[in-house]
Amino acid sequence: xxxxxxxxxxxxxxxxxxxxxxxxxxxxxxxxxxxxxxxxxxxxxxxxxxxxxxxxxxxxxxxxxxxxxxxxxxxxxxxxxxxxxxxxxxxxxxxxxxxxxxxxxxxxxxxxxxxxxxxxxxxxxxxxxxxxxxxxxxxxxxxxxxxxxxxxxxxxxxxxxxxxxxxxxxxxxxxxxxxxxxxxxxxxxxxxxxxxxxxxxxxxxxxxxxxxxxxxxxxxxxxxxxxxxxxxxxxxxxxxxxxxxxxxxxxxxxxxxxxxxxxxxxxxxxxxxxx
Amino acid sequence: xxxxxxxxxxxxxxxxxxxxxxxxxxxxxxxxxxxxxxxxxxxxxxxxxxxxxxxxxxxxxxxxxxxxxxxxxxxxxxxxxxxxxxxxxxxxxxxxxxxxxxxxxxxxxxxxxxxxxxxxxxxxxxxxxxxxxxxxxxxxxxxxxxxxxxxxxxxxxxxxxxxxxxxxxxxxxxxxxxxxxxxxxxxxxxxxxxxxxxxxxxxxxxxxxxxxxxxxxxxxxxxxxxxxxxxxxxxxxxxxxxxxxxxxxxxxxxxxxxxxxxxxxxxxxxxxxxx
Numbered sequence: 001x002x003x004x005x006x007x008x009x010x011x012x013x014x015x016x017x018x019x020x021x022x023x024x025x026x027x028x029x030x031x032x033x034x035x036x037x038x039x040x041x042x043x044x045x046x047x048x049x050x051x052x053x054x055x056x057x058x059x060x061x062x063x064x065x066x067x068x069x070x071x072x073x074x075x076x077x078x079x080x081x082x083x084x085x086x087x088x089x090x091x092x093x094x095x096x097x098x099x100x101x102x103x104x105x106x107x108x109x110x111x112x113x114x115x116x117x118x119x120x121x122x123x124x125x126x127x128x129x130x131x132x133x134x135x136x137x138x139x140x141x142x143x144x145x146x147x148x149x150x151x152x153x154x155x156x157x158x159x160x161x162x163x164x165x166x167x168x169x170x171x172x173x174x175x176x177x178x179x180x181x182x183x184x185x186x187x188x189x190x191x192x193x194x195x196x197x198x199x200x201x202x203x204x205x206x207x208x209x210x211x212x213x214x215x216x217x218x219x220x221x222x223x224x225x226x227x228x229x230x231x232x233x234x235x236x237x238x239x240x241x242x243x244x245x246x247x248x249x250x251x252x253x254x255x256x257x258x259x260x261x262x263x264x265x266x267x268x269x270x271x272x273x274x275x
Numbered sequence: 276x277x278x279x280x281x282x283x284x285x286x287x288x289x290x291x292x293x294x295x296x297x298x299x300x301x302x303x304x305x306x307x308x309x310x311x312x313x314x315x316x317x318x319x320x321x322x323x324x325x326x327x328x329x330x331x332x333x334x335x336x337x338x339x340x341x342x343x344x345x346x347x348x349x350x351x352x353x354x355x356x357x358x359x360x361x362x363x364x365x366x367x368x369x370x371x372x373x374x375x376x377x378x379x380x381x382x383x384x385x386x387x388x389x390x391x392x393x394x395x396x397x398x399x400x401x402x403x404x405x406x407x408x409x410x411x412x413x414x415x416x417x418x419x420x421x422x423x424x425x426x427x428x429x430x431x432x433x434x435x436x437x438x439x440x441x442x443x444x445x446x447x448x449x450x451x452x453x454x455x456x457x458x459x460x461x462x463x464x465x466x467x468x469x470x471x472x473x474x475x476x477x478x479x480x481x482x483x484x485x486x487x488x489x490x491x492x493x494x495x496x497x498x499x500x501x502x503x504x505x506x507x508x509x510x511x512x513x514x515x516x517x518x519x520x521x522x523x524x525x526x527x528x529x530x531x532x533x534x535x536x537x538x539x540x541x542x543x544x545x546x547x548x549x550x
Binding site for chain 2: 019020021022023024025026027028029031032034035036038039040058059060062063064066067068069080081082083084085086087088089090091092093094095096227265266267268
């Protein structure tokens with residue numbers, strides 16, 4: 001790792017700036033600009049987008065073409081992103097990690113709402129907690145990192161059930177339903193217990209439970225999507241029923257949904273870019 | 276469009292070089308290097324890969340981080356591709372066009388083998404020719420750009436049938452089989468006509484026909500894959516039976532497969548990078 005050569009009186013911001021490379025940053029801004037414009041643009045539109053002169057942008061495009069990141073259409077003269085840009089994206093997608101992406105969200109939920117919260121992914125046994133955060137005065141629950149949650153009775157499981165369209169998810173829910181006590185089955189729709197549950201989750205874009213999975217515990221859970229629009233994780237907040245509002249339009253559910261969207265954005269889900 | 280300011284005695288190569296931006300190219304080389312290493316690397320390994328000093332690469336990485344393309348893992352200190360790199364890849368994928376990607380392959384096949392060749396995609400009516408190339412002395416065939424080919428009896432259709440796993444592809448083949456004359460059905464496996472055909476194509480990674488679809492015409496067809504590993508087009512060469520070798524290990528099939536791979540590489544399929 002290189003270090004700043006020696007202690008210096010130059011302010012940090014300027015020193016850091018000097019350690020970077022201005023033209024490389026302009027080149028990256030041109031590359032990002034082309035992506036923000038949908039991957040294809042005229043020189044005029046791209047120059048306007050990055051707020052540089054066409055002559056300057058043209059030189060940077062020549063460099064991007066030299067490196068195989070950009071091609072020029074012979075007919076329209078438009079520039080568009082090429083194969084090397086696909087390869088960079090594919091490599092970046094391989095690095096996209098829902099656990100890492102959701103970590104700042106867990107911290108913010110813990111700090112702002114003082115709730116226990118966690119990230120779960122679909123493991124081979126079911127929804128599995130992979131990252132767990134507790135506030136200073138935690139509520140006592142018997143789940144932790146590594147715990148496999150109920151597909152049917154936990155908010156986490158229901159978020160996967162409603163929004164992750166995979167046959168094994170449905171199969172797990174049906175297995176659980178078959179062995180559930182009568183009083184719990186009675187809380188679900190009589191005709192189409194799983195289908196109705198899924199529709200509710202799909203409509204609310206989150207799942208909420210009160211005392212169904214852990215006695216005295218309520219929870220809300222929202223999906224984290226990857227670049228391909230697939231649910232790759234679920235973000236859940238929980239607390240003691242009574243002190244915790246599990247309403248799907250309440251402040252906790254709103255915050256959990258918002259943080260799940262933030263984690264999804266880090267994973268490349270949705271453009272979310274101003275046109 | 277900017278132009279070179281005036282006629283100049285400087286050789287073109289040097290003039291073009293001056294119109295580019297060296298540091299932007301180095302920045303792109305660092306970005307591509309990180310992608311080639313799987314999207315994550317130590318400074319040491321990345322510096323070795325791009326053959327630049329760690330101090331220099333570190334400065335470029337600072338710029339890539341500034342632009343949101345690269346992140347640094349706080350624990351391992353490794354650098355990895357971030358959200359902006361995913362967005363660039365997604366935009367590039369939207370631009371990836373199998374017809375444009377296969378065009379150089381069509382020209383090369385026409386020139387080197389003097390065969391009629393074309394690119395087809397799955398249209399809503401079936402495999403549809405979208406780009407058609409003929410040699411100087413073409414064989415007369417009644418297909419052209421816009422023609423919809425048989426799913427079951429053309430080499431093009433069989434390549435889709437064997438390698439594109441979509442229910443509508445299978446449905447089209449079954450419809451055609453139901454209305455095929457007995458003598459043509461007799462050329463297929465008696466017990467599992469479509470299943471056996473698919474397995475043959477899957478094994479050969481190409482499809483070959485002789486007189487089945489157009490009398491007196493033989494053809495070989497190979498799949499073009501996109502970045503997601505899905506068959507997005509089929510590349511086909513055809514000629515008059517007798518003067519055209521449709522053997523799946525013959526020189527024409529070998530060339531068609533090779534050109535289909537070249538077109539797939541342009542679309543981001545497979546890494547194909549030396550480790």
